[in-house]
């Protein structure tokens with residue numbers, strides 16, 4: 001079997017946001033940690049710039065041009081916290097290109113069971129026509145679209161465990177019948193979206209699953225939500241690929257939020273998703289999102305990759321009240337999940 005594949009690009013270090021939590025040092029810390037471990041034995045490749053056709057399947061061409069123009073003019077602030085520099089457009093093209101390359105490798109017959117795209121800027125807050133929350137292009141949305149349009153995946157599952165709600169992804173697939181978007185996020189917290197009552201619309205009714213958790217929630221709640229809610233959702237949705245929006249800002253050390261997930265928690269959640277993908281017989285793609293404590297980010301991401309590439313049976317997790325409540329809420333649309341609530 002082919003080695004797991006890791007996509008990266010030096011342009012992630014050229015997206016200069018200045019004194020900002022989403023900073024160049026994030027990717028430096030990640031790559032340093034992985035390099036020290038010989039990249040975990042993964043095959044490392046430079047990401048291509050995304051093809052415009054794949055990008056404009058999610059973002060209107062005039063929006064892409066606007067980002068290019070602002071960067072060409074030297075950069076600036078796209079909103080109060082989304083900063084771009086002269087090289088940010090190039091970095092964003094490779095960030096989306098890396099996510100697409102993950103899907104192409106996983107579904108295009110190359111055969112690795114897992115691949116990861118590690119870039120900045122992140123993507124999950126980006127709406128189709130609006131940059132926000134440090135994000136320019138919605139990398140995972142572009143990747144999911146690619147899986148459906150290019151590779152004929154019948155369905156996609158996106159699991160977003162960044163501590164912030166992935167509002168961009170939520171909105172892009174809100175009425176889409178093929179993409180199940182599941183987000184665990186701290187609430188209340190930026191961007192203020194993602195209540196449990198937001199369950200998608202139209203043909204996508206029921207295919208948006210928001211799992212808000214209060215600040216202070218740790219491994220017990222997060223791991224239980226993944227094991228007892230996300231896994232049965234995935235088994236019932238039967239996607240052709242699982243995509244993970246891997247943010248590490250729910251970590252206890254993270255400065256931007258107040259959840260208390262540990263590295264062991266991320267390992268446990270990764271084991272659940274690895275085992276879900278195995279049970280479905282589909283590949284697992286990982287796309288980096290947030291995470292602002294450099295040590296927590298590098299350690300937890302490395303641990304996620306290690307577990308994702310292994311086949312360790314996840315250890316049992318107790319049913320947390322938040323997971324039981326969510327399962328009860330979802331029982332009408334998702335019987336397998338409802339079975340968890342008993």
Ligand SMILES: [Zn+2]
Pocket residue numbers: 162163164247249289290291
């Ligand atoms: Zn985040």
